[in-house]
Amino acid sequence: MFNHRFIKSLYWYLLPLVFSTALQATEYDFTAAKSILNGYVNEGKLAGAVVLVLKDDKTVLHYATGQQDVEAGIPMQTNSMFRIASQTKAITSVAIMILQEQGKLKVTDPVSKFIPSFSTTTVLELDENKNAKVVEAKREITIHDLLTHSSGIGYGWGPNEQEWKDANMFGWYFADKTQSVGEALVGITDIPHLAHPGESFVYGHSTDLLGAIVEKVSAQTLDVFFKQFIFDPLHMQDTHFYVPDSKLSRLATVYSATDKRIVRAPDTNQTTNFMVSQGHYAKGPKKAFSGGAGLVSTAQDYAQFLRMLLNMGILDGQRIISAESVSAMTRDQIPYIEMDWNDGFGYAFALTKQPNSDTVVQYEWGGAYHSQYYVRPEDKVAVVYLTQLNPNKGLKDWQHIDAAIKISLGIDR
Incomplete structure (x- = not known):
């Protein structure tokens, strides 16, 4: 790009x-x-x-x-x-900085502080022969990880693509949903992610999760x-x-x-x-x-x-x-x-x-x-x-x- x-x-x-x-x-x-x-x-x-x-x-x-x-x-x-x-991502990131300045969160906060299911996540590791195994993430994902796309969370493309499709969380498109983004992504911690937090750049749902955090912390929908x-x-x-x-x-x-x-x-x-x-x-x-x-x-x-x-x-x-x-x-x-x-x-x-x-x-x-x-x-x-x-x-x-x-x-x- x-x-x-x-x-x-x-x-x-x-x-x-x-x-x-x-x-x-x-x-x-x-x-x-x-x-x-x-x-x-x-x-x-x-x-x-x-x-x-x-x-x-x-x-x-x-x-x-x-x-x-x-x-x-x-x-x-x-x-x-x-x-x-x-291009929406930059605006959502500014919203996170606004909430930090209001004292309502810190970028160092674990995501589990706002979405409890993130207290434990898993990672799909591949060996040199492309054999996969699921392991527990080395640490919790933070807001900083979401802001920098270093959370390990993708859009579903990759070796476990079918899992994402079966869970209706594949890809970046949400405009067809009849629920909030937070509700649509409620099962995202049930699927193994592509990398351990802080170890790789993985482009995906990180900023959508930031938007869900903004909604939860502010008690407002993101548009408001x-x-x-x-x-x-x-x-x-x-x-x-x-x-x-x-x-x-x-x-x-x-x-x-x-x-x-x-x-x-x-x-x-x-x-x-x-x-x-x-x-x-x-x-x-x-x-x-x-x-x-x-x-x-x-x-x-x-x-x-x-x-x-x-x-x-x-x-x-x-x-x-x-x-x-x-x-x-x-x-x-x-x-x-x-x-x-x-x-x-x-x-x-x-x-x-x-x-x-x-x-x-x-x-x-x-x-x-x-x-x-x-x-x-x-x-x-x-x-x-x-x-x-x-x-x-x-x-x-x-x-x-x-x-x-x-x-x-x-x-x-």
């Missing part, structure tokens, strides 16, 4: 495309980035997208292209709404907590778990990549795999609020959230979390876990550091529908890229667009 050597090579490849105009421009020139994005749309590899760039706390690019709905002929707008999936402590103070008026009827005309359609062109993803009544469908975000039970992958938002709204992080927890006079909490979220929290695809991991963010240094130059993540974002604290830059493509078949649109954006901003690392 985050191949920075590839980005570096693209930088020098794309440099001639924007160098002459960038030198003469009095403002940032994003012609190359727009052209690359339009190319993917014109070739039928994307239906459309919205990209927003912040620099020095100002929006320097907010661009929409293509179609929100190809079949209906609805053009993409800058306020189109997108399923942001795992988010609205009160994050969305309303940041004026994120278009971010919801389920899209209100009055805004459905702005919800982007999901498409799926094929070897040649995109095709419209099926409606939920035409498939059993809701992860690759239009989903229940418009019409559905509206009972589960997934802290791991549940939100729908706009580029403008998500940029407000990133602006808050860039400003160390405060935006337009509204303090969301302390500067100390932002610092904790954006530094390497699991340096003892080797990762070959990035330079470390904070609370919800993959990190890129300066060479031979602990200084973080970029923190980032994305979502299952092919969305991406990052923040560069030293450069005072944040970028949001939203589209609706799942699966994406390894499409490199983001890498190409991002390289062009960095050139336009004069970023060479």
Whole structure:
């Protein structure tokens, strides 16, 4: 997901495309980035997208292209709404930091303090011959483990996949549930996990469990907590778990990549795999609020959230979390876990550091529908890229667009 050597090579490849105009421009020139994005749309590899760039706390690019709905002929707008999936994780992690600052929990707390069944968990160990055995976890899982995806809990993919499917806990999708996420995951400690706590990075239900903890500790559903402590103070008026009827005309359609062109993803009544469908975000039970992958938002709204992080927890006079909490979220929290695809991991963010240094130059993540974002604290830059493509078949649109954006901003690392 985050191949920075590839980005570096693209930088020098794309440099001639924007160098002459960038030198003469009095403002940032994003012609190359727009052209690359339009190319993917014109070739039928994307239906459309919205990209927003912040620099020095100002929006320097907010661009929409293509179609929100190809079949209906609805053009993409800058306020189109997108399923942001795992971009929800950063917001849930901020909610945990809010509760810590309120004195209602500590990131060092064992999960069993809030979900008693976590007092004992098991791990599926594989020997060199791939023979499996179930053993008791070496220690309890903590909130810190959940924040850093070092709990050992996955999404169900792996050697015991059928167990997860039989328990109806396979995958990241919860919008079809008629119960809360906490209730849907009540049996998660009955299934062996993939690694011992604190020993490996395992991407999975950790942040959904954080959302369940937020609901339990605050005595509020996650949508209500988010609205009160994050969305309303940041004026994120278009971010919801389920899209209100009055805004459905702005919800982007999901498409799926094929070897040649995109095709419209099926409606939920035409498939059993809701992860690759239009989903229940418009019409559905509206009972589960997934802290791991549940939100729908706009580029403008998500940029407000990133602006808050860039400003160390405060935006337009509204303090969301302390500067100390932002610092904790954006530094390497699991340096003892080797990762070959990035330079470390904070609370919800993959990190890129300066060479031979602990200084973080970029923190980032994305979502299952092919969305991406990052923040560069030293450069005072944040970028949001939203589209609706799942699966994406390894499409490199983001890498190409991002390289062009960095050139336009004069970023060479």
